[in-house]
Amino acid sequence: MSDSKFAYFEGKIVPFGDAKISIAAHGLNYGTAAFAGIRGYWNDDLKKLFLFRPKDHYKRFLSAAKILAMELPHTPDTLTALTIELLQKENFGTDVYVRPLCYKADPGIGVRLHDLRDEVSIFAIPFGHYGKNEDSAHVTISSWRRIDDNVIPARGKISGAYANSALIKTDAIRAGFDEALVLDQNGHVSEGTAMNVFIVRDGELITPPVYENILEGITRKTIIELAREELGIKVTERSVDRTEAMLSDELFLTGTAAQVETVTRIDYRIVGTGAMGPITAKLKHLFNEVVHGRVPKYSHWNIEV
Numbered sequence: 001m002s003d004s005k006f007a008y009f010e011g012k013i014v015p016f017g018d019a020k021i022s023i024a025a026h027g028l029n030y031g032t033a034a035f036a037g038i039r040g041y042w043n044d045d046l047k048k049l050f051l052f053r054p055k056d057h058y059k060r061f062l063s064a065a066k067i068l069a070m071e072l073p074h075t076p077d078t079l080t081a082l083t084i085e086l087l088q089k090e091n092f093g094t095d096v097y098v099r100p101l102c103y104k105a106d107p108g109i110g111v112r113l114h115d116l117r118d119e120v121s122i123f124a125i126p127f128g129h130y131g132k133n134e135d136s137a138h139v140t141i142s143s144w145r146r147i148d149d150n151v152i153p154a155r156g157k158i159s160g161a162y163a164n165s166a167l168i169k170t171d172a173i174r175a176g177f178d179e180a181l182v183l184d185q186n187g188h189v190s191e192g193t194a195m196n197v198f199i200v201r202d203g204e205l206i207t208p209p210v211y212e213n214i215l216e217g218i219t220r221k222t223i224i225e226l227a228r229e230e231l232g233i234k235v236t237e238r239s240v241d242r243t244e245a246m247l248s249d250e251l252f253l254t255g256t257a258a259q260v261e262t263v264t265r266i267d268y269r270i271v272g273t274g275a276m277g278p279i280t281a282k283l284k285h286l287f288n289e290v291v292h293g294r295v296p297k298y299s300h301w302n303i304e305v
């Protein structure tokens with residue numbers, strides 16, 4: 001993290017090393033915090049950085065804060081402005097990943113959400129690719145289950161819930177896989193560890209619906225819109241069984257960090273032809289063009305720093 005020189009912390013931008021919380025902080029002890037993850041793409045021709053859909057990320061961030069009974073004096077616009085100010089000071093000149101966090105800041109013992117001070121922090125780091133094997137990932141089906149809306153709401157990026165994602169990811173990696181698909185309590189395919197999932201069957205794009213304990217991904221939303229509007233592909237939001245995933249023609253994962261990650265094997269079974277399929281390839285290309293601000297129709301998603 002030594003690449004970050006500054007952070008937004010307790011109401012102002014400070015040197016990164018000064019942004020420190022107590023070991024007694026509520027959010028650290030109880031996971032009573034929520035975060036976001038936003039990418040900025042460096043345009044080398046224009047020598048400018050563009051954030052991808054920051055206001056949508058901050059809208060979801062504030063929804064998670066609301067679930068955690070936080071009262072924050074922020075809007076998606078004020079948080080985007082703060083992020084821009086921070087990135088201007090950092091002046092990385094490369095692709096970046098921005099990590100906003102809202103957390104219960106008071107120290108002390110006592111699990112609850114009320115009567116605690118809420119704070120927001122933001123830092124950024126230079127960032128490249130996330131998945132090691134993003135064009136031919138081998139995934140397993142995790143033996144862990146996805147958190148449920150009535151356990152810890154999955155539609156917010158609530159920090160405590162990421163212990164679930166961490167269990168899934170580490171067991172998958174230690175077993176030799178790149179990533180894992182995780183089933184919800186009903187046994188339907190929900191997501192990856194920090195990505196939404198899409199399958200292609202007979203030319204149709206299918207993804208689990210928002211009421212099946214998924215994170216309502218910004219990349220997911222982007223891919224659905226691009227598939228419908230630009231490629232004229234039918235997109236259906238419905239439950240996906242594990243064997244349907246295994247038997248799909250194409251399968252890919254989407255997320256801010258992962259972008260579009262092609263899965264070519266599930267538990268030693270080949271998905272489709274075993275290589276990136278044509279629909280995935282088209283969407284991946286289009287997504288890449290859009291996030292880099294090369295498609296004027298979608299340039300309202302690229303916010304200049």
Ligand code: PMP
Pocket residue numbers: 037157165191192193194195196214215216217218219220254255256257
């Ligand atoms: N699911 C989970 C659990 C995640 O953490 C993420 C990453 N934010 C996603 C899906 C993908 O969401 P997005 O496209 O908004 O990054």
